[in-house]
Amino acid sequence: xxxxPLSLLFPYGDWVRTQSHGSAYSLAQSGMPLPESSWLSLHAxxxxxxxxxxxxxxxxxxxxxxxxxxxxxxxxxxxAHGAMDLCARHWLRAxxxxxxxxxxxxxxxxxxxxxxxRTFSLQRTLDSGWVPDPQALADQARRSRHPxxxxxxxxxNPSGTVLDPDILKALALAIxxxxxxxxxxxxxxxxxxxxQRVHAATIVPRAVSISSLTKAYxxxxxxxxxxxxxxxxxxxxxxxxxxxxxxYGDPPTASLHASLAALERLPELLAPVRRxxxxxxxxxxxxxxxxxxxxxxxxxxxxxxxxxxERVQDTLGLxxxxxxxxxxxxxxxxxxxxxxxxxxGCAVPEATMVEGLKRLENGIRAWHERGR
Ligand SMILES: Cc1ncc(COP(=O)(O)O)c(C=O)c1O
Numbered sequence: 001x002x003x004x005p006l007s008l009l010f011p012y013g014d015w016v017r018t019q020s021h022g023s024a025y026s027l028a029q030s031g032m033p034l035p036e037s038s039w040l041s042l043h044a045x046x047x048x049x050x051x052x053x054x055x056x057x058x059x060x061x062x063x064x065x066x067x068x069x070x071x072x073x074x075x076x077x078x079x080a081h082g083a084m085d086l087c088a089r090h091w092l093r094a095x096x097x098x099x100x101x102x103x104x105x106x107x108x109x110x111x112x113x114x115x116x117x118r119t120f121s122l123q124r125t126l127d128s129g130w131v132p133d134p135q136a137l138a139d140q141a142r143r144s145r146h147p148x149x150x151x152x153x154x155x156x157n158p159s160g161t162v163l164d165p166d167i168l169k170a171l172a173l174a175i176x177x178x179x180x181x182x183x184x185x186x187x188x189x190x191x192x193x194x195x196q197r198v199h200a201a202t203i204v205p206r207a208v209s210i211s212s213l214t215k216a217y218x219x220x221x222x223x224x225x226x227x228x229x230x231x232x233x234x235x236x237x238x239x240x241x242x243x244x245x246x247x248y249g250d251p252p253t254a255s256l257h258a259s260l261a262a263l264e265r266l267p268e269l270l271a272p273v274r275r276x277x278x279x280x281x282x283x284x285x286x287x288x289x290x291x292x293x294x295x296x297x298x299x300x301x302x303x304x305x306x307x308x309x310e311r312v313q314d315t316l317g318l319x320x321x322x323x324x325x326x327x328x329x330x331x332x333x334x335x336x337x338x339x340x341x342x343x344x345g346c347a348v349p350e351a352t353m354v355e356g357l358k359r360l361e362n363g364i365r366a367w368h369e370r371g372r
Contacts, residue, residue: 009110009113009114010106010107010110011106012105012106012107012335013106013107015335020329020331021329022323022329023322023323023327023328023329024327024352025326025327025328025329025348025352025355025356025359025360026328026329026348026356027328027329027330027344027345027346027348027353027356027357027360028329028330028331028343028345029303029345029347029348030157030188030215030303030304030343030345031214031215031216031218031220031303031347032215032216032217032218032272032273032276032303032347033218033272033347034218034219034221035217035218035219035269035271035272039261039265040258040261040262042254042257042258046253046254046257047253047254047257048253049253050253051250051251051252051253051256052250055253055256055257055260056076056250056251056256057071058260059076059224059256059259059260059263060074060075060076060226061074062260062263063076063226063228063263066263066266067199067201067202067209067228068202069201069202069228069229070234072234072237073201073228073229073230073231073233073234073237074226074227074228074229075226075227075229075237075240075241075244076224076225076226076251076256077210077212077225077226077227077244077251078223078224078225078248078251079212079214079220079223079224079225080185080187080210080211080212080214080225081107081225082223082225082244082248083185083208083210083212083225083226083227084107084108084111084151084183084185084210085111085247086227086240086243086244086247087151087181087183087208087210087227087240088111088112088114088115088151089115089243089247090236090239090240090243091147091149091181091183092111092112092115092116092117092149093115093116093117093146094115094116094117095116095117095118096117096118096146096147097117097118097119097120097140097144097146097148098112098115098117098118098119098120098148098149098150098151099119099120099121099122099137099140099148099149099150099151099175099180100112100119100120100121100122100150100151100152101121101122101124101132101150101151101152101153101156102121102122102123102124102337102338103124103158103159103306103333103336103337103338103341104152104153104157104336104337105153105157105158105185105336106335106336106337108151108152108153108185109121109337111151112151120140120148122136122137122150122152123136124156124159124161126159126295126296126297126306126308126341129161129297130156130159130161130297130306131161131163131167132152132163132167132171134167134170134171134173134174135174137150137171137174137175138173138174141174141175141177141178141180142177144178146178147175147178147179147180147181148175148178148180149175149180149181149182149183150171150175150180150181150182150183151183151185152171152182152183152184152185153184153185153186153187153188154168154184154185154186154189154198154200155186155188155189155191155299155301155302157185157187157188157304157336157343158304158306158331158333158336158338158341158343159297159299159304159305159306160188160297160299160302160303160304160305160306161297161299162192162198162299162300162301163198164198165198165203168182168184168198168200168203168204168207169203169204172200172204172206172207176206180206181206181207181208181233182200182204182206182207182208183207183208183210184200184201184207184208184209184210185210185211186198186199186200186209186210186211187210187211187212187214187215187225188215188216188302189211190211190215190216190217190266190270191215191216191273191301191302191303192300192301192302193301196300196301199228200230201228201229201230201233202228202230204230205230205231205232205233206230206232206233207230207233208227208228208229208230208233209227209228210225210226210227210228211225211226211228212224212225212226213225213259213262216269216270216273217262217266217269217270218269218272219259219262219269222255222258222259222262223251223252223255224251224255224256224258224259224262227240273303276303276346276347276348277301279349279350279353280346280347280348280349280350280352280353281303281346283346283350283353283354283357284305284344284346284353284357285298287357287361288305288307291307291361292310293309293310293361293364293365294307294308294309294310294342294364295307295308295310296308303345303346303347304343304344304345304346305343305344306333306336306338306341306342306343306344307341307342307344308340308341309340309341309342309364311368312340312364312367312368312372313339313340314339314372315332315333315334315339315340315341315342316332316334316339317367317372318332318342318363318364318367318372319331319332319342321363321366321367321372322359322360322363325363325366326359326360326362326363326366327359328356328359328360328363330342330343330344330360331343331344344360
């Protein structure tokens with residue numbers, strides 16, 4: 001970590017790489033580990049072939065089928081991060097206001113900052129179930145002389161909260177008069193059962209849904225993500241692709257082939273998630289509901305939550321104490337702009353979860369006993 005982390009655009013990214021999981025009881029992860037991957041083998045021509053000849057259009061057709069949209073509304077990207085970057089480059093303008101949820105995965109406000117846009121923070125609080133108020137966005141939109149675009153996550157990182165279609169539609173409606181676009185990062189949506197999933201781009205004409213193979217499938221190393229354009233945004237695909245071609249060209253052919261193989265076995269790749277749901281998540285939910293140390297919402301699915309820690313403001317300090325003395329990793333709320341909370345995850349084996357939660361409780365108690 002550089003001496004002045006504030007000089008980085010995205011210091012959280014550096015922290016995740018260098019400091020987030022050195023402990024034996026690591027409850028800091030937001031994604032699944034790499035699954036059994038013996039099916040991941042490629043021929044030479046699947047590595048060195050030209051991507052646009054076949055595999056790229058095939059992959060976009062397949063993603064389109066999975067979302068029930070035409071391939072013209074799909075663009076393959078370098079992970080969900082690549083998709084967010086293209087949207088930011090294409091839609092954000094220096095000096096103009098753009099909206100982003102708060103608390104947020106730090107990359108979202110960082111993209112706004114990098115573009116020179118001014119930021120309107122759309123507040124999400126524990127007390128309102130982490131659900132943003134569309135009226136607050138509408139009030140801001142009414143004052144805007146430019147398109148007001150909104151960047152958010154659904155499910156929400158850090159809280160795991162899932163917005164229902166009515167809220168997404170109300171948020172989109174709030175910015176519609178300005179010509180704004182709803183950019184919805186859905187990288188955590190695949191933890192849900194297929195019939196529970198909500199995709200903004202399939203219900204809102206001016207929304208973009210972003211996702212990837214990283215979180216639920218543990219295949220972040222492939223760097224394959226995509227964006228799905230809402231009905232009224234299909235004509236923007238060529239401009240988003242233009243940004244990608246200028247920046248890095250096409251995604252790597254090898255990765256596209258491996259990703260196509262992954263898309264053919266998605267239910268099978270979710271087996272580790274289902275195991276976590278059956279074995280570790282129940283302990284996690286009991287703790288979120290019953291621990292006197294924390295107050296939390298209980299996400300309907302997924303592997304993380306964002307409890308408020310009773311009577312603790314310096315959660316960065318608490319995070320350090322937990323790692324150093326209790327061998328437990330969690331993510332301090334400060335990383336999301338919300339001190340006083342911890343992001344805790346349950347994507348670990350059951351015995352690790354049970355012991356990790358015990359240590360977490362002991363660590364919070366130690367913090368209080370020391371009068372911190
Ligand atoms: C909201 C969000 N988007 C994207 C990513 C990374 O996704 P990808 O590997 O597809 O770029 C993360 C990782 O933590 C995330 O939390």
